[in-house]
Amino acid sequence: MPKKVTKQGLPPLDWLKVFEAAGRHGSFTAAAEEFGATQAAVSQRIRNLESWLGRQLFIRSARGVSLTVDGESYLPLVHDSLRALEQGTENLFGHSVREIRIAAQPSHLEMLLLPRLMAFSESHPELRIVTETVPKRLDFEAADDALHIRYGRGSWQGRDGVLLANEVLQPMAAPGQAAVWRQLPAIELRGERPGWSEWARVTGEPAPEAGPVSVDSMAHALRAARLGMGVVLGSRALAANLLLTGQLTCLPAAELATIDGYWLTWPPGLGKTKRQSEVLKALTKALSADLG
Amino acid sequence: MPKKVTKQGLPPLDWLKVFEAAGRHGSFTAAAEEFGATQAAVSQRIRNLESWLGRQLFIRSARGVSLTVDGESYLPLVHDSLRALEQGTENLFGHSVREIRIAAQPSHLEMLLLPRLMAFSESHPELRIVTETVPKRLDFEAADDALHIRYGRGSWQGRDGVLLANEVLQPMAAPGQAAVWRQLPAIELRGERPGWSEWARVTGEPAPEAGPVSVDSMAHALRAARLGMGVVLGSRALAANLLLTGQLTCLPAAELATIDGYWLTWPPGLGKTKRQSEVLKALTKALSADLG
DNA sequence: CTTGGGCATTAGAAAACCTAACTCTCAAAC
DNA sequence: GTTTGAGAGTTAGGTTTTCTAATGCCCAAG
CATH class of the missing domain: 1.10.10.10 (Winged helix-like DNA-binding domain superfamily/Winged helix DNA-binding domain)
Structure with missing residues (x-):
C-alpha cells in the first residue's frame, strides 16, 4: 500500500x-x-x-x-x-529587507558612524541606513532588533556583537596650539572614562594644570579643544575623523589604553543567513576603519 | 561605486x-x-x-x-x-515526471519484469510504468532515454547500468515428471546460451538424450518443459516465477553458471538527482528479488 | 503532579553546492 | 587554413548548507 x-x-x-x-x-x-x-x-x-x-x-x-x-x-x-x-x-x-537600523548615542552616531558610512554604503548601495539616536543614559533595550553601537566592556546580555575598537585616550589639542601644549589648561571630562589624574599616574608625566572647562561628553570635550580652549584627553576612536581632517592633532605624549571599547551589537539570530552575515561583516569592517 | x-x-x-x-x-x-x-x-x-x-x-x-x-x-x-x-x-x-519507461525483449518483460513489478509499484504508487517491447535481435538504441533490460556481459557503451543477476542455467522439468527426469528427452535451445553439451562437459554428468523439440527462445523452452515435453536447461532468473508458483521444478542436478547476466541500463545523466537515484535503487531492488 | 505532544536547540553527519582548472567546439578574424 | 576567443561541458575536491538524532523545555490535559 x-x-x-x-x-x-x-x-x-x-x-x-x-x-x-x-x-x-x-x-x-x-x-x-x-x-x-x-x-x-x-x-x-x-x-x-x-x-x-x-x-x-x-x-x-x-x-x-x-x-x-x-x-x-x-x-x-x-x-x-x-x-x-x-x-x-x-x-x-x-x-x-532593504533597510538597516542602527541605534546609538548622538555623539557616537555623529563621530563614529557617519564619517564611515559612505564606505559601507558604496559596497551595499541597495541598503538604506536608518539611524536612531538613543539618549545618553537611557539604556538600550536588549530585545530591540536594531543594531546598536555601545560603549563598554562587552558581554551585552541577550545580544551578539563585535568589538570595533578599544578605547584609547591621548592628549589632543587644536593644531595651532600643538607646539605649546604644555602650557594649555586641561579640559576636564566627567564620566566613566579615566581622567587626567589617572593619565598622570600611569604615564608618570605631570598632568596639565586644571582649566575652567568641564564637560560631560567626549563630543563636547573635543569641540572645546578644537576651539582652542585647552588640551583634552581625547578618544582616538571618536576623534579619528577630526584628526584625519586636521581639525585636531595628537600631541607627542603617551596614550592611555582602557579595557572599554566601542561595540557593534545585534539581537541574536541576526547574521544567521549568508546575506546578513555579509552585511554585518562589511559594516564592521567599515566601522573599524582608522580606529585604534 | x-x-x-x-x-x-x-x-x-x-x-x-x-x-x-x-x-x-x-x-x-x-x-x-x-x-x-x-x-x-x-x-x-x-x-x-x-x-x-x-x-x-x-x-x-x-x-x-x-x-x-x-x-x-x-x-x-x-x-x-x-x-x-x-x-x-x-x-x-x-x-x-510521473512515468517511467522500460524497454526489453518480450520474454524479459513478461518473465523478469512483470512478476516483480507489483512490489515496486507499491513503494512508488505515484509512478506509471510504461513498457515497450523490443524485437529480439533488433538492438537497443544507446541514446534511448528509456530504461532497458538487457542480456549480456555488461559494458553497455553510452549507458550506465547495474547487474540484476548473472545467468545461471539448471535442468528443469514439469513437476509431475521430476522423479523420472533422467528418462526425459532434452529440449534444445538454440542461441547464445550454452547448451546441454556444455552442461555435460562442465558437470561431468551425461546429457539427456536429444529430443524432438528445438526452440530459439528461453521463454518457449520453458513453456515446452511445462507442457511435459522434456527437460530444459532453464534460466533461473527467467524461470523464477514459474518455480515459485510450482509450474516448473528445479531438478536435483548441477547448475551451470555463466558470465552473462541480466542488466538494467539507463542513459547517463539519469539518476543524478536524489529522486531519480532513489527510484532506480528501488527498481533495481525489486527486479533482483528472488533472482540468482 | 504526571504525562505527552509539539517546538527549539545542538553537534555532528550527510548532502548539496560551488569553484577552479581543464577541455571541447565552433565562428570569426586574420 | 590557421589562429583566436567566447561560451559551454566536465571533473575533483573543498566549502557551505542542510539534515538528523538526541535532548530539553513548556504547557495543556488528564
Missing part, C-alpha cells in the same frame, strides 16, 4: 531561479554573473533541472544556448511566478 | 516551500511529515526565512504554532505562486 504519497510536484525551486535568469539572458555566463556565481554552477543547476523534468530546456551550441520548445513554454510560467513572489515579498517585507 | 547590484529580491525559494506547508497545516511536525523530513529541519528553515525577512511569521506556543499577521498575509501569495508553478510544471512535464 502507498507509504507516503508526498505530493511533491515541484523541482527544487532554486533551480528555477537559475533557469529563469539563464532563459532571460539566453546565456549561462550572463546568468552566472547575475548571481555572482560561476558559469559551471549555472550549467550544473540547469542540467539538474533538465534531468528532474526529464526534458531538455536548452539547446547547447558552441556559441551559446537557446531555449528548446519546452524551455520556451516553461519560461513565462516560471518568470511570472517568481516575479509575483518577488513583488509580493517586496511589498510585505521590503522595508525590513 | 556599486560593485554588483545583484537584484536578489527573493529569499531561497526552498524555504518558501516549507513555509507554505507549515502555514497550511498550522504545524511544523505535519509539514515535516509532508516532506519526509524531521521537525527540526522545518523549524530551522522557518527560522532562516524569518531571519531573512526580518519578521516573525509564526507565533510559537507549547501547543503548536499559528501564523502572525505577517505570516497570514504572506501565505496566500506563496501558496498561489507555488501552486501556479506546480500546476504549470505538471501540465508541461507531468508525463515525463
